[in-house]
Every structure is written in structure tokens, then in C-alpha cells.
Amino acid sequence: MALITERDRLREDVIAIAELTGFNRSSLIPILQEIKAKYGGIDSYAMQLIADVLDIHPVEVYGVATFYAFLRPETEGRFVFRLCRTLSCEFAGKDLVARQLREDLGLEFGETSPDGAFTLTWTNCLGMCDQGPAMLVNDRVYTQLTPAKVRTIVDEYRTLVEEQGVERVSERAR
Amino acid sequence: MTVQTVIETRVKGLTFATIPAGEGLAKALAMPRGDIIDLISDSKLKGRGGAGFPTGLKWNLAAAEKRTPKYLICNADEGEPGTFKDRVILTDYADLVIEGMTIGARAIGAALGLIYLRAEYAYLKPHLEEVIEARRGQGLLGKNIGGVDGFDFDVVVGLGAGAYVCGEETALIESLEGFRGEPRNRPPFPVVSGFLHRPSVINNVETLAWVACILAKGAEWFKSSGTATSTGRKLFSISGDCARPGVYEFPFGITIAELLEEVGGENAKAVQVGGASGRCVPRSAFSRRIAFEDVPTGGSIIVIGPGRDMLEVAHNLLEFFVDESCGQCTPCRLGNAKLLEGVEMLMEGTCTSEYLHDLRALCNTMQVASKCGLGQTSSVAFCSILDSFGDEILGHAGRVR
Amino acid sequence: MSELIETEFPPKGDKTYSPKRRAPLSQLFEPLAEPESLDAIGATVTVTIDGIETKVPFGTTILQAAKSLGIRIPTLCYHPDLEVAGICRICVVEVEGQRTLQAACSYPITAPIRVNTYSKAVRVARRHILDLLLSEHCGDCYTCIRNGNCELQALAEEYGVDKFRFGHPEVPVPVDTSSYSVVRDMNKCIRCRRCVRTCIDLQEVGVLEAVERSNKVRITTFLDKPLLNVVCINCGQCINRCPTAALYATPALHTVWEALDDPTKHVVIQTAPSPRAGMGELFGLPPGTSVTGEMNTALRRIGFDRVFDTNFAADLTIIEEGTELILRLYKALALGDKDVALPQFTSCSPGWVKYLEHFYPEYIPNLSSAKSPQQMFGALIKTYYAEKMGLDPADIVSVALMPCSAKKFECNRPEMWSSGYKDVDFGLTTRELGKMFHQAGIHLPSLPKSDFDSPFGTATGSGLIFGVTGGVMESALRTVLELVTGRKVESIYEQGDVIPVRGFQGIRYAEINVPEVGPVPDIVKHLVPDWNWLKGATLKVAVAHGTANAKKVMEDIKAGGHFSECHFIEFMACPGGCLGGGGQPIPTNAEIRAARAKAIYSEEKTLSVRKSYENPAVQRMYAEFLTDGPCGHKSHQLLHTKYRARGKFIE
Numbered sequence A: 001m002a003l004i005t006e007r008d009r010l011r012e013d014v015i016a017i018a019e020l021t022g023f024n025r026s027s028l029i030p031i032l033q034e035i036k037a038k039y040g041g042i043d044s045y046a047m048q049l050i051a052d053v054l055d056i057h058p059v060e061v062y063g064v065a066t067f068y069a070f071l072r073p074e075t076e077g078r079f080v081f082r083l084c085r086t087l088s089c090e091f092a093g094k095d096l097v098a099r100q101l102r103e104d105l106g107l108e109f110g111e112t113s114p115d116g117a118f119t120l121t122w123t124n125c126l127g128m129c130d131q132g133p134a135m136l137v138n139d140r141v142y143t144q145l146t147p148a149k150v151r152t153i154v155d156e157y158r159t160l161v162e163e164q165g166v167e168r169v170s171e172r173a174r
Numbered sequence B: 001m002t003v004q005t006v007i008e009t010r011v012k013g014l015t016f017a018t019i020p021a022g023e024g025l026a027k028a029l030a031m032p033r034g035d036i037i038d039l040i041s042d043s044k045l046k047g048r049g050g051a052g053f054p055t056g057l058k059w060n061l062a063a064a065e066k067r068t069p070k071y072l073i074c075n076a077d078e079g080e081p082g083t084f085k086d087r088v089i090l091t092d093y094a095d096l097v098i099e100g101m102t103i104g105a106r107a108i109g110a111a112l113g114l115i116y117l118r119a120e121y122a123y124l125k126p127h128l129e130e131v132i133e134a135r136r137g138q139g140l141l142g143k144n145i146g147g148v149d150g151f152d153f154d155v156v157v158g159l160g161a162g163a164y165v166c167g168e169e170t171a172l173i174e175s176l177e178g179f180r181g182e183p184r185n186r187p188p189f190p191v192v193s194g195f196l197h198r199p200s201v202i203n204n205v206e207t208l209a210w211v212a213c214i215l216a217k218g219a220e221w222f223k224s225s226g227t228a229t230s231t232g233r234k235l236f237s238i239s240g241d242c243a244r245p246g247v248y249e250f251p252f253g254i255t256i257a258e259l260l261e262e263v264g265g266e267n268a269k270a271v272q273v274g275g276a277s278g279r280c281v282p283r284s285a286f287s288r289r290i291a292f293e294d295v296p297t298g299g300s301i302i303v304i305g306p307g308r309d310m311l312e313v314a315h316n317l318l319e320f321f322v323d324e325s326c327g328q329c330t331p332c333r334l335g336n337a338k339l340l341e342g343v344e345m346l347m348e349g350t351c352t353s354e355y356l357h358d359l360r361a362l363c364n365t366m367q368v369a370s371k372c373g374l375g376q377t378s379s380v381a382f383c384s385i386l387d388s389f390g391d392e393i394l395g396h397a398g399r400v401r
Numbered sequence C: 001m002s003e004l005i006e007t008e009f010p011p012k013g014d015k016t017y018s019p020k021r022r023a024p025l026s027q028l029f030e031p032l033a034e035p036e037s038l039d040a041i042g043a044t045v046t047v048t049i050d051g052i053e054t055k056v057p058f059g060t061t062i063l064q065a066a067k068s069l070g071i072r073i074p075t076l077c078y079h080p081d082l083e084v085a086g087i088c089r090i091c092v093v094e095v096e097g098q099r100t101l102q103a104a105c106s107y108p109i110t111a112p113i114r115v116n117t118y119s120k121a122v123r124v125a126r127r128h129i130l131d132l133l134l135s136e137h138c139g140d141c142y143t144c145i146r147n148g149n150c151e152l153q154a155l156a157e158e159y160g161v162d163k164f165r166f167g168h169p170e171v172p173v174p175v176d177t178s179s180y181s182v183v184r185d186m187n188k189c190i191r192c193r194r195c196v197r198t199c200i201d202l203q204e205v206g207v208l209e210a211v212e213r214s215n216k217v218r219i220t221t222f223l224d225k226p227l228l229n230v231v232c233i234n235c236g237q238c239i240n241r242c243p244t245a246a247l248y249a250t251p252a253l254h255t256v257w258e259a260l261d262d263p264t265k266h267v268v269i270q271t272a273p274s275p276r277a278g279m280g281e282l283f284g285l286p287p288g289t290s291v292t293g294e295m296n297t298a299l300r301r302i303g304f305d306r307v308f309d310t311n312f313a314a315d316l317t318i319i320e321e322g323t324e325l326i327l328r329l330y331k332a333l334a335l336g337d338k339d340v341a342l343p344q345f346t347s348c349s350p351g352w353v354k355y356l357e358h359f360y361p362e363y364i365p366n367l368s369s370a371k372s373p374q375q376m377f378g379a380l381i382k383t384y385y386a387e388k389m390g391l392d393p394a395d396i397v398s399v400a401l402m403p404c405s406a407k408k409f410e411c412n413r414p415e416m417w418s419s420g421y422k423d424v425d426f427g428l429t430t431r432e433l434g435k436m437f438h439q440a441g442i443h444l445p446s447l448p449k450s451d452f453d454s455p456f457g458t459a460t461g462s463g464l465i466f467g468v469t470g471g472v473m474e475s476a477l478r479t480v481l482e483l484v485t486g487r488k489v490e491s492i493y494e495q496g497d498v499i500p501v502r503g504f505q506g507i508r509y510a511e512i513n514v515p516e517v518g519p520v521p522d523i524v525k526h527l528v529p530d531w532n533w534l535k536g537a538t539l540k541v542a543v544a545h546g547t548a549n550a551k552k553v554m555e556d557i558k559a560g561g562h563f564s565e566c567h568f569i570e571f572m573a574c575p576g577g578c579l580g581g582g583g584q585p586i587p588t589n590a591e592i593r594a595a596r597a598k599a600i601y602s603e604e605k606t607l608s609v610r611k612s613y614e615n616p617a618v619q620r621m622y623a624e625f626l627t628d629g630p631c632g633h634k635s636h637q638l639l640h641t642k643y644r645a646r647g648k649f650i651e
């Protein structure tokens, strides 16, 4: 049954990470990061599985995942656009950029596209304040954004999605 | 991808560029451990992460602890709005930082170093790991470092996950241990009981890089710039309404006016010094000096141009805190939201002066009764804006009923 | 990862760090190293609080020091049973020379300091904190179950809250009433996380946790599922430690009143031992005042047709469970059968039973199949008693007064219909019954005493001590030892007090020698063909209370440790046993629990019959009704049950 193999794959993944980082609570965040990067979200089963492997309670995993902005358990798009909304970027014109992103992605902030390709969200200062407005797409940073630049960037990611689909390839070096 | 992602931060006058890695550690390894701490204490180096705690004293406390293993943690969570100097240091001078960690480890007897890198800087992780690997190859990390028998130390990089409060040292430790990033009760301080309940020193990226420089050049060299209590030079992250934003190095004691001239922000109406948790300094106070004894900062300067609405500034900063408070203690968990609500009422003109007075008093409670530095400082900017720009805020028609 | 980090996890030989430690460390207060003796230099520090000087041991918190001086500092997130959190900040005080106020509950005194506990800054801060808490506190005191016994309400009164300075929410969030035992009304929650620390640290069940951050923080279950659908064991320990009405036991009192008002119903109540030791607290009596006789009178006054003593069924439980143990031991020791599930676990704590069903389902065969006393009694009331009285069981309403919230769940288990009817209709907590008495204008302490009703009469002391941790074990040992050795247990233990299993230590272990095998009484004689295999045997028994301790024992058993060699283990879900149950009066702390235990033990001393099998009503029951004896066919049908492997994964 497809369901079983999916779950088995998840278990293997979790254990593989725990083997690198240790079967202890300190591994919780690295595991969540990897699972999130690979699956886009952390579902109910994954949380319980992680809890089981680390011998903690599922509700604690839930508590941790909801605490960190980058570990939200909800499934997010393959590409997560995080636009900085903090002061320097606000001064640099983040509102115009935001409008363009909304338009080009067809999403409101906080939304994920139905095909699972994109998520648009706000974030706080990215440490690129001298080159605002700044945005992160997954681990990649874009600075000095203008509406025109946004259009090109979104187009490029769209092409990428058309070519590769929404299946994730873990981009983070393990 | 065609869109440029090269990071083009303007960097000016960095001492770090003139100090080759290796020199500091070599000198440290030739010294008795106690002398390293004495040298740092003598330099009067104060933490560059914002709080300005004397680094020598912190190390002394940790060195005096008998429990082992000890940990040395590099705080690379740089989340304070308007701060990006640590990013520049980690990109260009990671060697110096890791050298500083190694020196610190030697001084306090730490067995392991951890770099807590914020998730937003995940792209720096491979680079840092390369630097670490290279140093291992050179025998500068690992066993018997620099040929010194029994001096074992290694460094690993841990990633944050998007929480500003994890820059607070005890929250950082909680996060490293796999918990929600909620600050601990202090005392006990991390130097007594930190990561995994072991003595742990937490230092900012810049602090550690300066350590390497001080070892290389000596305490006198370091003290020759800055003021008597705020010795040395400091990296500033400058952004906002100015012609030449970037990372600059200035000696402590520089006035805000001098600094603004350097970066092309002379016509500023105010500057937000020290990020969101810092003070908003109005034009009339531009002669104030930047130093721990006058206007302290972790290095963030946001220039606020003449056309900006100060209420919008307060709104933006409070939005940040309402998002980033860990939500553990009452004053901060609920207080920030009340302040933000208050600013919104001011914007709509529905805030009575009586309520504004209540909010002002609430700020004071938040500053004295919150559990950690976040709640203790989140209302500082709002208060200073009220103080300096009261007329602007209240003058807007209908803002106060 | 480098080689080094692997060798450092967990740090070797560090007693303060356990990799399994569940509590978020932010919420732990780490006591500083304890000095060897108080005379040593630096072992004590001088502290001046509100101008009064005193010396306290190094590391004492300001809160403790103030208490020793008779100065009360308000608290909300602090609870003596739990780790210190330091998060509500209501306890802030001014420490001279410090820029900020300090939380008294978490500030250890390590150097001479001067403290002011009511300076202006302190008073203003406390008032602000209350104002802030009330700004998200949706509810009115007069419609609230904790009205009059609420820590938030008391402080609002104390600090003169006269308006909602920062607003007051109008629109409530939905209340979770899914559970048979615990209601979660998050409108009243002040995020003190006492329940979180209770459920995660104290009980190690791990149902409740804080999620999200900042002003979005809320206390909830895994994925916000209804309490019924998560691994909650219904112990109610969180209820007992919640300062407000955010958590409370699912009320049954209205339906019980309805039954009492209905003249066609025959309403009986069985009362467990622990409520008698706790009820007085609801009428201003000091903890540890036993009010058994007064309560019986009051129950009759409010209209119960019969008042029974659950201890009668506790005696039955002992016989049934003891018989089951003898049978298991016989198979294992005499016949050498390796598949017998030993150690046998007690099954009278429904919280513990559910805990095992969730977390150690593979050990269900070890659970005694005997029902808890409540459910045995329930089954007998609607069969034996109905028959005897000529009543239609459908007209009987059977109520159980329990110190426990999990009993409400237990009586609703679908397994508990052995009489053909719902064996126990309602579980009532001590708190609820207290409220009913108040509603009826009854001042309990001034009532005359009266006894329990026949045909079950007064039970033995063995049943009574079921209320204390170790009590089931002690009762079982008394009976088993006498049955088997033919000697009076008093000749083995002074006054028959099996001291090794008493006390409040989390886990206790004892070995009991069976010196001889005497004439075995008829009631059990036929069970096994021969009894000599027991001669010289050493019975290994253990007692654990609180599920955190139960977990330790279970993990040890899983690992094949020391406890896996035990024959019989008593488990109670609640710290202290039933007297600390989730239905007992609030507040609770170690002293209160100890006082209740004392009340139970001293009442027990006054009873003439202290061993279950000597109970004449029990003997009559086996002679008249359960004629095929303990663990016989009829008893299996009525007094035994089955369990379910629930597992900890939920869909």
C-alpha cells in the first residue's frame, strides 16, 4: 500500500538524521529542518514519529514546530518567498515589492498556491538592511528588489516548477 | 538564475582586513591560560552583541567553574533589525571568528564550540563548514591543536529556525537543546550552567573576531582607540535613509552627527540606534556619543529621513516585537500587543490621552518586570519616540481624543 | 558532525542533566550546589526583606525566604509540586541595586541582599500584570466554577482591580468538553503553564504544551485535538494545579440532583475512602480531618436512598486480585510456566490503566483483570443488591463519590456494563459533592455522625487504605500472608502495619518472606492442588505512584531490570495515591497530601477488622452470590474486565 511505503520512507529519513545528530532532544530541530525541507511540512504522523524516535511527546514536537517561523508544520510550497517587512526594508519600499509579489504569485501573504509550488509570507529582518527591500526564496537571498526584478524572479521560479514539478530536491547541503 | 544574488554590502575601514589569521592563536598557545584572560580583561573588551558585558570577566567566571565539559558558543543569530555586520564578518573573516573561539576555548577549557547560525543565513553554513574543515586540516582544530598536547577543541555549526529571541543567550541554549526558544531564569547564568547544564560562554561573532585581533596586537593597541570605558573600535551596520549604507568601523565615542556625515545621512530627522530594541535619537541629540556609557548599541544604526512618519516607525518596530516575543512572560507576551494596539488607536485617532498615559506606565512595567532582555527593551523605542516626537504624534489632527 | 560532539551527548556522570528530561529547561529552576552543612562558611546568607533581617541557606529563593518571615508574595505560575517557571511575573520584588525587578519565585539568594516586596514599582507592576491577564481573560466570576477558589480572582481583589484597563474579551473561544473527565475552557487560561509542567514533568504523560509564540501562545493538545482523542489519562492532576477555571472536572452534579429529585429512582451512593479525608477542607477544616460519619448523614439528608462504603468492594478487589496473583504464582513457581505474565499489576487506578493501554500496551496481560472497587461495586449494586431488595436495576441510579476525575471516564467505558446496565451511572468528585452540600445549606462539621448502610456495611481497614499510595499492596499482603501462612499478620508486622510499603517515596520495593504455609482457608483452598511450593518463597513487590514513577518502573521492566523480577506491583496514577486525586479539594501540596494520608491511617487504626477476607459482608457475598468463589465464573462475569491496546499513535 502506498501509505505504508510513504511512512516507512519517513521513518528511514528521521532515523538517518538522528544517526548523524544523535538520538536525543538536541536533534529535534535539525530533524524538523530536514523533514521540512524535504516534505514541505510536518504532518501529524511525522511529528509522532519524531517524538517516538527521540522519546519525547508529540505535543512537544508540535510546540517546537509552531515556535519557529521556519518550522511551521503546515505544508508550504516548494518555493517559499519570504519578504522582509522590518524597518529598513520598509523605508526601502517593501510595499511596492509586496504588491508585485502578490500579483505575480497570485497569492496573499500567508497563502500557499494550490499546486504546492509557492508560498508567500512575511518575515522579519534578514540582515540585508543596507540592500533592501530583501527577500529570501528558500535559502537564497534577493536584495534591492524592485517590482521589475520581482517579475523576473517569479518568472524564473515558474519555469523551474514547470520543468521540474513541485517535487522537492533537498537544496541544503547535508 | 539571471537575477544577481551577489551580496554587495559596502564595507569600510575594517581592522579585520589587516590582521592575518593565525597570529593571535599562535601567541595564545604560547601563553599560560590565565594570561590570555588577563590580556582580554586588560583590553577592557566588552561584548559586541549588545549587552556590553566585559568579555574578560565572563571568561574568568567560566574558567573558574570546575564542571566539565565546557562549551563555547558563538552567537551568530544576528536578528536585531538593522544589523548585518556579523554576516559580513562571517563571510569575509570567518577564520578570525573561529580563531577567537579557539583562543576562548583555550582560556576557559572548553571542549566544544558551537556556532548558532540564524536560519536566514543558512547559505553561509557551507562556507563556515569549509573554513572549519580547512582549519582542521591545518591542525588548528581537532586534537592537540597547534601541537599543544592535550588541547582538543572542535567547532560545529548549528542552524537556528527563525526566532529573533534565540539571540538571547539562554534562549539560544534552549534552542540548541531542542526546546522552544524561551529564555531561562537567570541566575544561574550560562557561565555556571548553560548548554546541557554545563558551563558555557556565549559570545557575539564580532567579540570573538576582536579577541583574535587583541591577541595578535595586544591590549594597548586595542585600548588606543575608543573611550576609557568603551575601548576599541566597533563595527556598525548602517541602513535606512542615507546615501552610503553598509558596514563601517568606527572607534567608540564617535558622535551620531559625525557618523551620519560619514554615511551620507546628515539631514536625518532621527536615528534608531541599536536596532528595534534600541533608542530613537532625535536630531537635537545628534551630538551624543555612541558608547556603552552614553548611547549603547550592538551596532545597528537605522537612519530615519525627514519625511518619515514616526508613528509608522513605532508601528513597524512594535509589529516586530509582537511577532518575535517568545510569549513566555506576561508583561512582554501581552504588553507588546497592547502597545501596538495603542499605536493603531493613535493612528485612527481613537486613543485618549488618559489611555496613552496608561500605555506609558505599562512600558515602564515591561522594562522592569519582563523576564528577558527582549521584553525589557521592546518598549524603549516607542517611549523615546513619544518623548522626542510627542508633538508630531499628538499634533496630527484627531490623533488624541 | 564531529567526533567530539557525539562523545559529549549526554555528558557523562552529570546528575543534573538527563537526556530524557522533559521539562523545557527555561521552566526549571536549578538549585545551586547545596552546601555540606549549614555551619560551613558561606552556607548561609543574610537577607533583609521589608526591613526584617534573617539568615537563609545559600540558594534559598526570595519567595521561600519571605515565607519563612511570614511575608506573603503573590504567585501565579509557581506551584510547590512543580519546577519553577518564573513566567507570570506577578511575584516581582525590588532587589536593591538591581535595575530591573526580580521574580521572587526564581531568584536564588547567593549574596546578602535587601528586598522590598511592596514598593511602588512592585505594586504598579503587579497591577499591570493583572490588568494584562484580564485583558485576555474571557469570563465572569459569578458564572464560574472556581468562583471563590480562584487565584486570579483573589489577586484581582487584593490589588483592587476596578476596571479592565487594557480591555476585556467578549467573544469566547469554544470550550473542549469532549473528555469524560476534564473540561478545557481556554477562555480562562492565564498561560501560567502549571498544567504543562504537571502533565509533562510530574506525570510524564505529555498531553498539554504551549504552542505558538508571543501573544498567540496557547496551551493545547497535540494538533489541538479534543482531549478525548489524545493520550490524556484523565488523572486530573492538571485540574488540581490550575489556578483558574481553565481546567475542571466534567460536572455530574446537575444530573445527580435530577436523579435525587426523581421519586421513581432509587439513588445509591458508594463513597471511596479519600474524599472522607479531603471533604473537610471544603468546610474550612484543616487538611487531614476525617469526616466519614458526618458525610454519611449529609448524604442521607440530601436524599440518597442508601450510602455504601466502596471499601467493601476494595476488600473484594483484594480477594479477587490476590487470588489471581496466587494462580499466576502457582503456574510460574510450581509449574514452571514461563509464559505467565508476571509481575502482576494492580488495576484499580483507571488513570494508570489508561496510561498502560497507551504507552505499554504490550503489558496488558500483566494487568490484573480484576475491576476497580468502584466498578465491582457498581456491578453488584445492579445485580446482587437489586435482587436482594427486589428492585428493577433500571430504577437504580448508582453514584460513586470518588477523589478522582478518571473514575468519570472509567464508568463510561463500554466494558463496564456487566450487570446489563451501566454499572455506575455517575462519578462524583469530592469537590462536586462539597458543592452539593453547600447548595443544600449543610455545614458538614456540625452534623451528627452515622454509619454506612447494609447489606454491605462497614468495610475493613484494608479497603480504607486503598486511598494512600502503597495501600493496595499493604492490604493484599495482609490477606495473602494470612491466607497462606495461617499466621496472623500481626505476628509478622507489628500491629499488621506493613511498613516497608508505606511512605511517599515515588517508588518503593520490598521483599516479603513466606516463612511457612499453614492451613489454607476454604475460600481459596480449592484453587490449587497443593500449597507447599510457596513455603520459603520470597515475594517481591513494588509500589509506584504518579505516572512519572510508573514510567520508570515500566522502563526498568522493559529493560529486564530489577523490577521485572517482581511478583506484584501497585501502580497509582496520582502522586500520593487517590488522596491526591484529580477530584480532591484544591489546593494540593505535599503537606496537604501527607495530612490526608495521616487521617486515613489513623481512621484505619480504629477499625476492628483490618483484613479483607475477614470482612463478614465479603464472606456472605461469596457464600450467597458469588458461589463459585474468587475468580470463579460469576466473579469473572461481574468483577473482572478486559483492556484495550490503545497505543500512543493517534490518527
Ligand SMILES: Cc1cc2nc3c(=O)[nH]c(=O)nc-3n(C[C@H](O)[C@H](O)[C@H](O)COP(=O)(O)O)c2cc1C
Binding pocket: B046, B047, B048, B049, B050, B051, B052, B053, B055, B075, B076, B077, B078, B079, B080, B164, B165, B166, B167, B168, B169, B170, B202, B203, B204, B205, B207, B208, B372, B373, B374
Ligand atoms: C532579545 C535578544 C536578542 C539578542 N540577539 C543577539 C544576537 O542576535 N546576537 C548577539 O550576539 N547577541 C544577541 N543578544 C545578546 C546576547 O544575549 C548575549 O548577551 C551576547 O550574545 C553575548 O555576547 P557578547 O558578550 O560577546 O556580546 C540578544 C539579547 C537579547 C535579549
Ligand code: SF4
Binding pocket: B165, B182, B183, B324, B325, B326, B327, B328, B329, B330, B332, B333, B370, B371, B372, B373, B374, B375, B376
Ligand atoms: S521578555 Fe518576552 S521574550 Fe523575554 S521571556 Fe518574556 S515573553 Fe519571552
Ligand code: SF4
Binding pocket: C137, C139, C140, C141, C142, C144, C145, C146, C147, C148, C150, C151, C152, C153, C188, C244, C245, C246
Ligand atoms: S477563572 Fe477566576 S477570575 Fe476567571 S472568571 Fe473564574 S473565578 Fe473569575
Ligand code: SF4
Binding pocket: C182, C198, C199, C203, C205, C206, C207, C208, C231, C232, C233, C234, C235, C236, C237, C238, C239
Ligand atoms: S488529566 Fe492528567 S493526563 Fe490528562 S491532561 Fe491533565 S495531567 Fe495530563
Ligand code: SF4
Binding pocket: C188, C189, C190, C191, C192, C193, C194, C195, C196, C219, C241, C242, C243, C244, C246, C247
Ligand atoms: S490551563 Fe490553567 S494551569 Fe494551564 S496554563 Fe492555563 S491557567 Fe495555567
Ligand code: FES
Binding pocket: A084, A085, A086, A087, A088, A089, A090, A124, A125, A126, A127, A128, A129, A130, A132, A134, B081, B082, B083
Ligand atoms: S530590515 Fe529588511 S533585511 Fe533588515
Ligand code: FES
Binding pocket: C074, C075, C076, C077, C078, C085, C086, C087, C088, C089, C090, C091, C092, C103, C104, C105, C106
Ligand atoms: S510566581 Fe514567580 S513568576 Fe510566576
